[in-house]
Amino acid sequence: MSERATWATRVGFLVAAIGSAVGLGNIWQFPFKTASNGGAVFLVVYLVAVVGIGLPALLAEFVVGRKTKANAVDAFRKLGHPRWRVIGAFGAFIGFWIVSYYSVVGGWVGRYFIGSVTGGYFDAPGQYFGAIATGPEAILFHGLFMTATVTVVALGVNSGIERATKVMVPGIVVMMLGLAVWAATQSGAAAGYSYFLNPDFSTLLANAGDVVPFAVGQAFFTLSLGMAIMITYSSYVGEDTSLFVDGGVIVVMNTLIGVLAGLVVFPVLFANGIDPNTTKAEAIFVAMANAFSQVPGGRLLGMVFFGVVLIAALSSAISLMEVVVSYATDHSTVSRPRLAVLTGTVLFVMGLPSAWDTAWLGWFDTLAYKLFLPLSVLLLLLFVGWVLADEAVEQLLLGSDTGWLGPVWLWTVRTVVVLAVVATLALGLETLLLGGDIVPPV
Ligand code: PFF
Numbered sequence: 011m012s013e014r015a016t017w018a019t020r021v022g023f024l025v026a027a028i029g030s031a032v033g034l035g036n037i038w039q040f041p042f043k044t045a046s047n048g049g050a051v052f053l054v055v056y057l058v059a060v061v062g063i064g065l066p067a068l069l070a071e072f073v074v075g076r077k078t079k080a081n082a083v084d085a086f087r088k089l090g091h092p093r094w095r096v097i098g099a100f101g102a103f104i105g106f107w108i109v110s111y112y113s114v115v116g117g118w119v120g121r122y123f124i125g126s127v128t129g130g131y132f133d134a135p136g137q138y139f140g141a142i143a144t145g146p147e148a149i150l151f152h153g154l155f156m157t158a159t160v161t162v163v164a165l166g167v168n169s170g171i172e173r174a175t176k177v178m179v180p181g182i183v184v185m186m187l188g189l190a191v192w193a194a195t196q197s198g199a200a201a202g203y204s205y206f207l208n209p210d211f212s213t214l215l216a217n218a219g220d221v222v223p224f225a226v227g228q229a230f231f232t233l234s235l236g237m238a239i240m241i242t243y244s245s246y247v248g249e250d251t252s253l254f255v256d257g258g259v260i261v262v263m264n265t266l267i268g269v270l271a272g273l274v275v276f277p278v279l280f281a282n283g284i285d286p287n288t289t290k291a292e293a294i295f296v297a298m299a300n301a302f303s304q305v306p307g308g309r310l311l312g313m314v315f316f317g318v319v320l321i322a323a324l325s326s327a328i329s330l331m332e333v334v335v336s337y338a339t340d341h342s343t344v345s346r347p348r349l350a351v352l353t354g355t356v357l358f359v360m361g362l363p364s365a366w367d368t369a370w371l372g373w374f375d376t377l378a379y380k381l382f383l384p385l386s387v388l389l390l391l392l393f394v395g396w397v398l399a400d401e402a403v404e405q406l407l408l409g410s411d412t413g414w415l416g417p418v419w420l421w422t423v424r425t426v427v428v429l430a431v432v433a434t435l436a437l438g439l440e441t442l443l444l445g446g447d448i449v450p451p452v
Contacts, residue, residue: 023247024256025176026329028263030239032179033326034115035232036268037319041275041293043228045286047221050209053272055225057265059430064229065261066419066427067387068240069406070394072253075244077405081337082238085245091397097389101238102337104382105330108237110360111374113159116323117151117365118143119316122295126302126312135299136284139292148365153358159327160354163335164347178321179263185318186270192305199277205286206276223438226431227379232264234329236386242333252410274301291368331357369451376447380438388431395424 044052078085082098121142125131131138142148193199214221230236244253271294278297279286289296298315302308331353338349364371394402403416442448 023243023251024259025179026325027234027240027243027256027260028179029322029325030234030243030329031232031260031264031326032182032267033232033322034112034119034319035228035234035326036264037182037271037322038115038119038291038294039228039231040268041271041297042291043224044206044272044276045279045293046290047224048210048213048217049205049276049286050207051211051214051217052221052225053206053269054209055214055221056228059226059229060233060261060265063226063387063427063430064233064235065257066423067230067235067391068233068257068261069253069419070390070402070423071235071240072244072247072257073394073398073402073405074390075241076247076249076253076408077401079245081245081340082241082333083337084340085241086393089398089401091393094389094393094397097386097393098238098241098337100382100386100389101236101241102333104378104386105237105239105333106357106360107374107382108231108378109327109330110357111364111371112323112327113155113357113361114148114152114365114371116155116320116327117148117153118295119320119323120151120155121147122299123313123316123320125299126309126316129309131299132303132308135303136296138299139295143292144365144367149362152361152365155323155327156354156358156361158324159331160350162324162328163331163350163353166346178318178325181318182267182322183263183270185315186267186274189301189315190270190273193274193277193281193301196277196281198281198283200280202275202277202280203273205280206272219437219441223380223384223434223441226434227383227438230383230387231379232268233261234326236383236390237330238333239329242336243329245336249408252412253406253408254410254412254415274298291371367451373447373451376442380442380447381435384431384435384438388428388435391423391428391431395420395428 040056044056074085074089075082078088080088082101083095084098086092086095086098118139122131125138125142193202234240247256275294275297276286278301279289279293282297282300284296284300286293298312302312302315305311331350334353335346335349338344339346364374399420403420406419407413407416
């Protein structure tokens with residue numbers, strides 16, 4: 011067994027956890043899912059889900075990780091509940107499932123980065139996406155993205171991940187703020203704000219089977235929950251750290267970046283006469299390409315923007331690979347670089363269908379949101395709330411001076427949060443089965 015690393019500094023953990031949380035989930039998925047699910051209604055349900063379900067669940071993962079100081083599978087054995095290690099294994103499976111197509115989207119970002127350098131998308135920003143999103147070129151860039159991920163993981167936890175993520179988080183916030191201010195000056199932007207910020211609740215009931223599972227799934231996806239990631243990351247955290255404070259910081263930063271992405275994408279789409287309902291997965295790409303083709307210095311801005319998003323995507327993909335490599339290095343003598351290459355190869359092969367045809371990407375994505383993520387989080391909540399129970403509260407309160415929050419958290423997790431996730435799962439399953447989305451697009 012190799013010696014376990016710890017974060018060089020407390021900020022190191024925070025930055026890495028934010029690095030895992032902030033990624034394509036905020037910048038690509040969030041505008042995409044908002045556009046596909048009615049705009050502002052989705053935003054409201056998502057915000058409620060982040061605070062009401064995401065944060066308590068994040069704390070639950072932190073408790074398991076910090077208490078055991080083990081990888082996400084062995085953690086449950088160490089706690090004396092070996093059967094529950096299925097949560098860790100299921101989480102790692104979901105991580106694989108998601109990163110396989112996440113890497114394809116990461117490849118698109120890489121392609122847009124190069125498109126910014128060469129000016130490739132500047133003449134016809136609306137058409138570029140269709141030209142690069144699928145087929146051999148998408149496979150090539152998916153492979154390049156995976157290679158970059160493997161390289162960072164092979165370098166090790168402190169040197170690789172901390173260094174890469176420290177520059178990224180402030181970079182994204184600054185870029186997004188600047189773009190949001192610019193977007194506000196565009197004529198026609200007002201309709202974008204209205205679409206994004208002014209909810210029409212009358213549509214919620216009719217579309218609840220999509221809006222609720224996708225919004226709750228978005229909260230999980232974007233906080234890297236249900237994938238054993240936050241368990242693994244918090245296993246490196248010291249007991250003098252307040253998990254409430256760190257959890258709160260992560261949730262706030264993460265949500266801020268998603269909402270900022272929306273404040274850029276929707277005004278730009280409307281200003282260019284593009285109906286968000288028709289854009290879906292390409293929303294962010296089409297909006298940004300349009301923006302950069304109009305602003306002075308657009309090429310440079312495009313390079314910076316897609317460059318920053320690329321780092322954000324990488325730091326998230328890295329976090330998943332870290333889960334797998336952490337488990338494997340605890341159990342074998344195979345070297346970290348080799349394990350990273352092996353994991354990357356499996357992920358690359360799994361992602362091939364999604365790179366070939368976006369119908370596959372949609373299938374992987376829908377199943378992750380509506381079935382796998384809620385199921386995985388539900389199991390964890392049941393375990394932490396009902397099996398660990400008081401032990402969990404005790405662990406949660408180490409390093410914190412807000413003791414009264416412990417029981418509040420426990421009872422919320424046990425009741426309201428569990429019920430909300432069960433309801434979400436039921437809604438999602440219903441539409442999955444009735445709509446036939448569960449069948450792969452062969
Ligand atoms: N939280 C990441 C994001 O919002 O982009 C998503 C993510 C997915 C991270 C899969 C890690 C992962 F393995």
